Amino acid sequence: MHERHGIGKKTHRLKPKVQAFKLLKVFLLYLSMHNTALGRDAAMSVYTDLSLQEMQDFSEQFDFGGLKSFQGVEAGVENTTYFVSFNQAETVLQIFEEQGFDEVPFFIELNRRLSKDQVPVATPFANKFGDRLFTIKGKPAALFERVRGSTVCPISADACRQIGEALGKIHAVTQTYQDLRRENHRWSNWWESNVDRVIDLTPKDHRTTLKDQVDRSREFVESTASLPQGIIHGDLFCDNALFHNGQLAGIIDFYNACDGCLLFDLAITINDWCSLPTGRLFAETTAALVDGYNRFRPLTTEEIARWPLASETAALRFWMLRLVALARRREGGPQAPPHVKDPNDFLNILIARRADPQCDLISG
Amino acid sequence: MHERHGIGKKTHRLKPKVQAFKLLKVFLLYLSMHNTALGRDAAMSVYTDLSLQEMQDFSEQFDFGGLKSFQGVEAGVENTTYFVSFNQAETVLQIFEEQGFDEVPFFIELNRRLSKDQVPVATPFANKFGDRLFTIKGKPAALFERVRGSTVCPISADACRQIGEALGKIHAVTQTYQDLRRENHRWSNWWESNVDRVIDLTPKDHRTTLKDQVDRSREFVESTASLPQGIIHGDLFCDNALFHNGQLAGIIDFYNACDGCLLFDLAITINDWCSLPTGRLFAETTAALVDGYNRFRPLTTEEIARWPLASETAALRFWMLRLVALARRREGGPQAPPHVKDPNDFLNILIARRADPQCDLISG
The missing domain is CATH 3.30.200.20 (Phosphorylase Kinase; domain 1)
Incomplete structure (x- = not known):
């Protein structure tokens, strides 16, 4: 048949x-x-x-x-x-x-x-x-x-391990791509300049969270000079990874790739792949992703120590991205996005990380 | 632009x-x-x-x-x-x-x-x-x-609520489709007749789990005559639901739909949408799915009491489905499936349910 x-x-x-x-x-x-x-x-x-x-x-x-x-x-x-x-x-x-x-x-x-x-x-x-x-x-x-495959659903520890390995490989091999450079257009200057634009779109009882986090993240951004740098994917969410027969077939959508802090890229990835709907990290998938990553680029002691702020900053970055999209929709015009994903997904992650960064999952 | x-x-x-x-x-x-x-x-x-x-x-x-x-x-x-x-x-x-x-x-x-x-x-x-x-x-x-949308990833409590509502609606409205009938080809007769075919493909220390579960599930199947019946989807996994802009756009792939026990269909759905990689249910998504379901077809007291066996039996059904696929691949021939998903995903769910069915998440 x-x-x-x-x-x-x-x-x-x-x-x-x-x-x-x-x-x-x-x-x-x-x-x-x-x-x-x-x-x-x-x-x-x-x-x-x-x-x-x-x-x-x-x-x-x-x-x-x-x-x-x-x-x-x-x-x-x-x-x-x-x-x-x-x-x-x-x-x-x-x-x-x-x-x-x-x-x-x-x-x-x-x-x-x-x-x-x-x-x-x-x-x-x-x-x-x-x-x-x-x-x-x-x-x-x-x-x-054309990569053959589809997004993985539900997310398994095995898929997370493969994603960690692929991201570790990307961060390791791009160290030799010295002539490939692209500026990060959405780093601290970008979100700091957009706070006033979005502040009234944030829940009233979390406006101080936003302002306080911007301060905390400035501290992180200033510290990244001493952390490993390279080319980051910048958007390795689970809808940008296609699996075929249980194997990672391809990572797509590198259109946010740029120079950046490798730990920040890992935090972006973990926040999406390993967060429970409450915002907290799920132990098994997080450990698997970090294990896979360490196989190709072991985290340094300093990076592990910076995890809490890296993770908060990655959450802030995407919270702001969605808030700015909401603001653009409100402002109207031909470029206004017709639909915006819920910014509170990342507010929840941010609150959870600030309450408990779950460092034990990163340090292994 | x-x-x-x-x-x-x-x-x-x-x-x-x-x-x-x-x-x-x-x-x-x-x-x-x-x-x-x-x-x-x-x-x-x-x-x-x-x-x-x-x-x-x-x-x-x-x-x-x-x-x-x-x-x-x-x-x-x-x-x-x-x-x-x-x-x-x-x-x-x-x-x-x-x-x-x-x-x-x-x-x-x-x-x-x-x-x-x-x-x-x-x-x-x-x-x-x-x-x-x-x-x-x-x-x-x-x-x-053609339903416009894509699978949801990662799974949110809101998506689970919408899936619960849709399944509750399906179970409620199909009560009037009295002339639409289709036999369930993969009910207890099917899995009982396949135990010998797959027993050596199960982990050694879980062969007694399989045999014991077949006995436990026979008890459940015999009890379903007194539970609400109707048309079940039979395969409402997260890759059979397409979302567009955060809203459920369409449930697809009704090719396993048949007459059956409604609670069993709910258990199939919850096992896929709400299980953590460990096999245990995640509280927030499970509660949201059950809440959504109850809006359109409230679970009866007897159904809530039968949850543990329904949930185990749904896990057994898909464990067996993948084991039989493995057996078919081993047997070869033109119909042998080239790839089989890991049966242990459902063994883990089965073990977790047998250890703790988490009834509080179902009874609300």
Whole structure:
């Protein structure tokens, strides 16, 4: 029952005869004239529309046996994302709506090197001429391998161990990527300058928590100069990791990656993967994630000592991110986000860490 | 930046002129001859291949403004699944590889009625003639609304409350679906007949646990005659619920739905959504799920008293399911599953429930 049925058991490379090829061209032209491109998705998050003709033109520079199908993806909230199937490769096309030609090469090169260094990420593909950065309708674009897998649910200790290992690997191997640099745009300057904008959106009895935490986190930020630095993912939440048959298949969405404090990146990751709905850390998953991490980059004694403030600061960072999104929604305009996740998820985590940072789970 | 760019800002209904339509037909014929259908996916789980011509033929019976694109989906492991985009509807085509024409109408009708009764599920679409059951290459097929959303991760108490409400609604409204019946094929007869097949695949020190639990669960199964019965989902795990902007958008995959004990269905759901990696229940999410459930179908005193055995039996059912899958893989053949999830996830839950069923979380 589980075998493949019917015609077309194998994929074949398109070998158009001249006559048929002319027909194809006319058909494509017809489609684009009538604006009914097969494969264009009407989802809100496809910002840059591509017709079949345009996708066909783009795809011809790749040696993947010809275009098979494509579809716009809803998941991307900042960039335009298409799943593009070639006869010999499954790919993801990213058209960058926010970042410019000066920034995108960082993401492409980071993924390329990580992939080469055996970290499970989406490899960026080169065209026939060796290029990996493309221009589509005046915007930068890249074509990545499509990672096969799905998010893990519910979160297991084994998944956390694998995530810890992958993050440890990322932090270890990127130490050699000395020429890859990107500034952290959402560090203390960013959240400090946004406190007044969001203060009335925070629960009344936690406005002092916000202000006090900003002070505490300033102390942490100033201390990070003496902590290990490198390239951080910045957003390794559980919806950015795809698993296949129980194995981590790929970490995606490096668009928040930048230079930063490695312990802060670990804290961001642990806060999402290992927090219970109360905000407290769950012992088994936290220990597994830290164990996995230590295999590739052992935490230093100083880092372990800085865990409480790192963890609070990571919670503050995402509390502020959601509060600012709420503020942007209130302010309106074309860039106002239609939906904002509940900021209180991170307030709960912050309160729990301030009450008890559970250091024993980090020190092992 | 977030507005849609370029041509094709709106979708248009295909209005072919005669000449262009002939070209289209020739092109489609050309494609099918050369077996390079746009939109056919090479993924392993697409068992029934459809060419563009075949999908075009199928799609013409629907009033959705014409076919736009389609793509095979990897996620379906038992059925063939295609995402099919029309100009006016996003749909999911299911071609049933396991169930026959005698069984599929149950799934279609169940989803149709639940949708009508305001339960968030995928509505099955009728064609121009009012039919909802179709035949594709000799197999039964149905076309469902494509639920917009993704699985929730990490699991929150709020998500659990919504799942409890939806399950309570399902159990309440299906009480009136007296003519919809489907036997439970994997009830005690099924697991009892499989014990010998899997016993050597269980950890040595838990073989007596398995045999003892089968006895305990026989007692539970015999007692269910006096407990509320109805239609159960049977597999309401967190990968079968899609959320959009924090709201439950749809429960999917009713292909294990059948007649059964409602408390058993609740126990299946709680075991997946509310168990910690240790196997124990997490208090906050469990209480939220039960609260939500009670809003639509309050548990009876007798059900609350039967919780310990119901919960153990639900764990046994899925422990056995994975053990049998392991056995099938060992036995080989074309139906052997390539990957089996770890049976010990449910052994851990079973051990935890037997040690402490945490009844206080169920009785409220």
